[in-house]
Amino acid sequence: MNIDVETLFRAFNALIGKAAMTDDGFGDIFRQMMKALVRFDYVVVFAYRGKERPIDVYSTFDRDEHVVFVTLYQAGPYLLDPFYHTARERKEGVFRMRELAPDRFFSSEYYRTYYIQTGLAEEIGFFVPVDSNITVVLSLMRREQSGAFSPAEFAMLQKIEALVASMVKHYWTGMGPRFDAQLAARGKSRRRSKNAPRADTVWHDLNLTVRETAIVELVLQGHSSESIGLKLNISTGTVKVHRRNVYRKLGISSQTQLLSLYLKNLS
Structure with missing residues (x-):
């Protein structure tokens, strides 16, 4: 496993002096950092709050892929996703999907009906609890053709997890208003939580x-x-x-x- 030091330093340099960044700006830097360390096919970042529809913060999908990985997912399947349940538990760290999945996940109807459409061999997520009961999950994905992440690659991601968490807590906080706006747009209100x-x-x-x-x-x-x-x-x-x-x-x-x-x- 080779580390692309030049790409890694370039990503760090892009952060210097930046008090704030756009979602795409920080997402691109995260992608570059990870690319310098491991191989992957996709990056997607979701923010979760309770049972509310997750917010798609950043992703690298094309239009058709976005329909499967984001649009369909947000429509309801997220409620059955092991990553969603881990985010709700406010766990912090980097985890493989197969570590979190229930014992019959890969033979479940959710897997056969929805997850198999993604064509993924493996998914690894950085789980970062932030403010207002929100957890940000940064996922690295590999298609079936690419195979799973090696033990050495996963160990590398574990080593950089604390740095990723610190960066997320600096650049991706204050997301509560985004969820409130999403609820309002769907004809709801936080004040109606009794319903x-x-x-x-x-x-x-x-x-x-x-x-x-x-x-x-x-x-x-x-x-x-x-x-x-x-x-x-x-x-x-x-x-x-x-x-x-x-x-x-x-x-x-x-x-x-x-x-x-x-x-x-x-x-």
Whole structure:
């Protein structure tokens, strides 16, 4: 693994004396820094706040790729994304997608229906909690043709993680107003927080109990019945009974139908 020192120094030099930068300006510098250290195909930066629609801060996709990686993702699939759930937990560090994914993620309906469209071999994210309960996630992605990141490359990213976090906290803070503006544009207001977000009400509207809601959301995220039982401190048999009851209530017979119903009622 070779480090492009010249490109790295050029990126650092672009930061000198800059008290503030645009999203694209800082995003480009981050991309150049990472390019000097490891190989990747795409960069995307999302900001997350609670269950709200994530904000696309920076990305390197072309128009068609943007539809899959950003537009479709923001429409609802983000709620089932391991990166989204890790961001909500306010974890800080650099993680591989496969480290964070549930035990059945790669056979889940979310993976088969949405994630496989990305054509990715691997995704690594820098998770940086900032202000106002917001977490910024900077993702490096590799297509299937490029293969996964090597252990040496991942170790390099771990070494630079603290620097990336410091840079993000300096240049990408104060995002609360952006989320507020997004809510306002969608006909909502932070003052209406007593009315639960659509992501919280969709299962209630379908007449599911709190326990049933917790179970079906974990199912859609890619957890097995055994994993759900461990997370909720109930037996695997109890999980399976709840799943059968949910399918009966909703008049469905497969996880494909469950995901379709979920996404339809989110819109």
